[in-house]
Amino acid sequence: MRLHQKLLLLVALLVLILPTKSLATDWEYPFVVWEGYIYEVTDEYVTDVDIEVGEVTAYSDMEQLSGNFSNTYEVGTKYYTIKGESSDEVIAVEEIDGKYVKAVKIGEYSIASGFQGMFNGQVGIVPIIIIGGFIALFIFYERKLKRIRE
Structure with missing residues (x-):
């Protein structure tokens, strides 16, 4: 399984298991x-x-x-x-x-405040931060692999 496929699978799993703020x-x-x-x-x-x-x-x-x-x-x-x-x-x-x-x-x-939910079990912004981090990692490793191939 390629790196970007692993990252995509990990992000999908995190989105599914992390609680989100209740409506x-x-x-x-x-x-x-x-x-x-x-x-x-x-x-x-x-x-x-x-x-x-x-x-x-x-x-x-x-x-x-x-x-x-x-x-x-x-x-x-x-x-x-x-x-x-x-x-x-x-x-x-x-x-x-x-x-x-x-x-x-x-x-x-x-x-x-919208950020208060991060500390009382009502996660709202945390999944967004985590997903953003994984996207940044994905881009970093893709560029690194591209340089190695060249």
């Missing part, structure tokens, strides 16, 4: 993002809503997005303050049936 995200809980903070949506309904403070600007149940993002509620879903409670701690999210559900602030929201 879907496994969310732990329903949430909304407002002003850079993530709020976990609870099962508790509230009736004393006050001022509209925002709305969902991006929805996906598959990937993280920027803005007032939600993994549960569609674009246009409104956020409200709750009378007697600080919006730094909780907000109300309007549901389709006109009811309001409490969402509790749990921390800052940030979109994970």
Whole structure:
């Protein structure tokens, strides 16, 4: 078997056995993002809503997005303050049936960097780097063999 055939077979095997980044995200809980903070949506309904403070600007149940993002509620879903409670701690999210559900602030929201996946089991760029390395090796050895033949 020639060298380039061996390299091609090795690259094909690596592509098949290396895990790639999942297209879907496994969310732990329903949430909304407002002003850079993530709020976990609870099962508790509230009736004393006050001022509209925002709305969902991006929805996906598959990937993280920027803005007032939600993994549960569609674009246009409104956020409200709750009378007697600080919006730094909780907000109300309007549901389709006109009811309001409490969402509790749990921390800052940030979109994970594309390179972060390399270190938490979600390999995305690593196969590309490996394949690129093998292609470079293939070109190097082909040129070396060509010089030896001449």
